[in-house]
Amino acid sequence: MVDEKVTAVGPVRVHTISTDKYKTNTIVWKMKAPLAKETVTLRALLPYVLQSGTADYPSVKALRTYLDELYGATLNVDLTKKGEHHIMTIRIDVANERFLPEQTPLLAKAFQLLADLLFRPALDGSRFVADIVEQEKRALRQRIQAVYDDKMRYANMRLVEEMCKGEPYALSPNGELEDVDGITAEGLYRYYERALAEDELDLYVIGDVAEDAVLNAVKQRFSLPDRPKRERASMTSVKPRREVREVIERQDVKQGKLNIGYRTNVTYEDDDYYALQMFNGIFGGFSHSKLFINVREKASLAYYAASRLESHKGLLMVMSGIEPANYEKARRIIDEQMQAMKNGDFTDDEMAQTKAVIRNQLLETLDTPRGLVEVLYHNVVSTRKRPIDEWIACTDQVTREDVVRVADKVELDTVYFLTGMEATEDGKTGV
């Protein structure tokens, strides 16, 4: 289904996916390390500093001018967490010269550029350029603060913070505001050297390319010393059972955000992973799911009411936007849907529908270079390998008993409600 060839070149795992369906070629570089308070802000800053200049193009303007010359090649970076790993990503996407009047070797130039970004950054002696670092620190502060203004993202973040207090997963991949000031151009450079020496490195190349050519390009430009193979720790920290927590926060908002976190006690590593995906699909993942039907369509309480999984950490998160006064009502309906799942109160039609939609969603994701890489990267993050063919076959085999078994493991952990200023003391004004 997906022809992924993986070869190690030194410490870099090179993944080649040859296809002629796109009009561009895409290179994605990923660096993975444990999510930790000491490094999270450094890592949140580093890729932004790297994309601000190279030795040859030592400013944003010079670098971006060069990208424009390469027929508007795009360069972007981002930070994510998967389970308790922190992942830096750099992507370059460049037109396939086949569609252009002049035959510039754009892909080769894109490879060179990525290598330069990583190994020949703009430097001032043996540190990054102080001006660039200061600019990017400012942009990072703004990025961290911006979450407060987007109430949907904010409520998601707050739920995770409250739910995973004391666990690395509570950290935001964009770093911590109070740690930004202390970062220096020297310190960041030292961290950069350490990350290159210690992180797990993966390079994905998707497009009209042959594996040999890719490997040659990587060997020429990405030669890194070998490193000792590290033990891979299991990703999940087991949390003791505890009381359900309810957190109510007030702000000047018109719409309340009700976000609810559950521990699923099932992760990507487990046999029950596909059953968990099915559980989420029937419960809240799609527009035919129980949450959408009951909270939105039947009770008319919300525009959105959905759930999503963090499969590497084993979390299930419900999110909905409701009238502040409807808090109790919405909670009750959501609880009822969860109870229905545990009771096996769903039809064979719902099972079949969810299987069809999951299959469709997976196949569609594979149609974009970015989606393809994200699907394949699960296998890097987890010790459990799941080839894509297996995803579809195994989802098809999930039975109702499997879903009920998974439902039985799901535990309510934290309820977070962001509500308006005018609601009464307990946030639970009359329904």
Added chain:
Amino acid sequence: MEKRVYETLHEELFYEKMDNGLDVYILPKKGFNKTYATFTTNYGSVDNQFVPLGKTEMKRVPDGIAHFLEHKLFEKENGDVFQQFSKQGASANAFTTFTRTAYLFSSTDNVEKNLETLMDFVQTPYFSDKTVEKEKGIIGQEIRMYDDNPDWRVYFGAIESMYHSHPVKIDIAGTVESIAQITKELLYECYETFYHPSNMLLFVVGPVDEQKIMQQIRDNQAKKSFPQAPEVKRFAYEEPSAVAEKKKVIPMHVQTNKCFVGIKAPSVPEAGEQKLRHEIAFHVALDYLFGKSSPHYERLYREGLIDDTFMYDYTEERGFGFALVGGDTRDAERLASEIQTVLLSFAAETIKKEEFERVKKKKIGAFLRALNSPEYIANQFTRYAFYGSNLFDILPALSSLAMDDIAAVASSCFRDSQIAVCEVVPKGQ
């Protein structure tokens, strides 16, 4: 069936006009799993005054009704069409813009069944008093969600500042008050006026057999009957060419300032190649001025006035065009004044040929990248087709774009009278 070949792009497009007036386009995309189809009507939020089908008088309908109708079309007597699609493994959706309402599905299986469902549900309206009332709660929450979203508020605030009376200044979803006035009778009236096949376009893109799909569409349409429909009479708004107010400030519970500078085009070409060129010229001008490789971007970024939320875009639709430039900032007032200075001091004749060519190259690459996306192709093709132009003409239009095209945009739009500002600032500041 007509076949159009775009050689440089390695694309083949198939077209046919159905007997009832519906335009159908099919773009086969080998190698993709997904088929994406959109069924779009040339009707959006700005169409709030028109002569209903079979009537003679101009009528004003409640704000937000096109969007409300979009929501309600999914619900039928025997349930919800979303259910039907998901049983067939598809994901369905819809969206309403200023000038269009589009219904769509994407699926990797059962394409013919899903296409049948799409055509049938859009062409079989069912509205009841009960479901209309129920929808008011859902859309009310959609409106509240946007009320709390500062990015949306600053975006729409800038549009409101630019326009005196044109309905582009009215939120697409309307208000809680305006949607309260919507009834099933009004929905039927809008539906019958605007959802006639001769006012609609069907686009299918994906790994499909064009002959089979076209035959299926022909058979489906032949089964249905529609009254003769004259062209829709829409109200012609008299909009002054200058902006309505220079500046709007919206205090909100936010930590970051946000600022958009709006640039109002005093007029836009009505249709065809001229319209396409005008739009592209505006895009290229903005890219030249504010792209990441521009001197202005570098300076503003270095001064901390912009960050990675900085954006610029130009929207041109039926009868109006405006650009927005801005994003999050630590000083909204200064950013607004910097952007205005850049616009007002721009002299097209100072553009260097090589810089101009570079921006064009960048646009060509971006266009190729966009063609990776079936969603982009279907949505944008439809948009251009409603204006009598063609998405695939972008490439030749870009290649032949001249400095004069940029100069024309600059001299008509980059003027004080055309510029309005909207800021979102923390409450209490």
